[in-house]
Amino acid sequence: MIDFRYHLVSIVAIFLALAVGIVLGTTLLQDPAIDLAKRTSDELTNTNNGLRADLDVLRGREAGNDAFITAQTPEMVASALVGQRVLLIESPGSSTAMREAAQQAIGQAGAEISGRLTLTEKFLDPAGKGVLDGLVNQLKPANMVFPATATSWDRAASLLAASLMTNDPAQANTPNAATGEVLGAFETGGLVSTDGDPAKRATLAVMLAPEKPYEGETAEVLADALVSVAEGFDAASKGTVLAGAVPPAGTATGDAISAARDDSEVSRRVSTVDTADMPAGRVVIVYALREQLTGRAGQYGIGKGASGMLPPVTSASPTPTTQSGS
Structure with missing residues (x-):
């Protein structure tokens, strides 16, 4: 056991x-x-x-x-933009340092800066489209007719651009008769602010995109609104360049440069530069403006949708075309 x-x-x-x-x-x-x-x-x-x-x-x-x-x-x-006046347009969230560097290069190219137009967050606020529409309807001249598909920002951009831009060199540096009233109303409404003397019309425009793409439910709407502004100013001038930096990897919506490049109609007329945060990019902005004077547009930089780092280096001999501002 x-x-x-x-x-x-x-x-x-x-x-x-x-x-x-x-x-x-x-x-x-x-x-x-x-x-x-x-x-x-x-x-x-x-x-x-x-x-x-x-x-x-x-x-x-x-x-x-x-x-x-x-x-x-x-x-x-040197001498790339002699005789031109350039309006700088700042969007909410754009870089002051980037704008100052671009402004310096534009000045070195022989152009005169007419001033700055700064869009406020209120200008882009989708909830305030009714106010924007009401202001445009009140201020627009009787002969200004908008397409049926025009958005609130399309209409506002057309009105502002008609007041601040021209494609006629003879009218450059002279105010539009309605400019004072239009700018005053937009500033009083908290939609824009100005610096310099933008009322004396410019022939070219450089719009600075936000440093960071917009986020959230309204990101795509806000990016498209900025594209509308760039397109409106291009149509009223000899050309517009939308400049900024390459967005972070994985950004799907909310980037104004990407939105402009994705729109085939806009990209035929408005040039984009996604290297404005680099010294080389500031040179490209000048070259892109000069290309706009010839009636052509292009997408430049190192990000998605760019056709090359810079446009072909050619002389700025304006030729009539429907692909540039009118």
């Missing part, structure tokens, strides 16, 4: 065997496991250090390239 002591000895023997097995197992496996972990860690560290070194080299190359372009910009754009 098996007694209690037999059971106790058996149980102890089992646990002792398990303990011995664990000790032997860990002793045999300890060194290989540690060695593998160490080798893996060393490989990851070396890879990381290599990537950091590559990044430092790329940053150095970029800094050198930017310094070179910045130094050469006056020569690269």
Whole structure:
């Protein structure tokens, strides 16, 4: 008969065997496991250090390239826009630094900045379209007729552009008779603000897109509204360039430059530049404006939808066409 002591000895023997097995197992496996972990860690560290070194080299190359372009910009754009007046249009969320850098390059190209028109968030607010429509209907001249498909922003842009822009060099630097009333009403309504003397009409326009794409349910509507403004100013002038930076990867909606490029009709007339945050991009803005003077448009930069980094370098000899502003 098996007694209690037999059971106790058996149980102890089992646990002792398990303990011995664990000790032997860990002793045999300890060194290989540690060695593998160490080798893996060393490989990851070396890879990381290599990537950091590559990044430092790329940053150095970029800094050198930017310094070179910045130094050469006056020569690269010299006389490209002589005799032109350029209106700067700032959208809500656009970069002041980007606008100042673009303004400097445009000035180095020989153009005169007529002033700045800054759109407010209220101007783009979808909930305020009724106010915008009412103001446009009140201020527009009797002979201004809008297409049946025109949005609130299409109509507002057409009215503002007719007041601030011209495609007739003889009328440049002169105010439209209705400009004061139109600008005053839009400013009083908190829809826009101005700087400089935009009332004296410009021949070209540069619109600065927001630094970051719009987000949320109204993102696409807001981006399309900015495209409407760019298109309206292009139609009333010798050309418009919509400039900004490449949006973050994965941005589906809310980016004004992408929205303009996705619209085949708009992209035939309005030029876009998605490298305005780079010294080279500011030169491209000037070249794109000069191309607009010839009646052509293009999509330039490094982002989706760009046809190349810059337009063909040609002289600015205006030729009539339906693809530019009228």
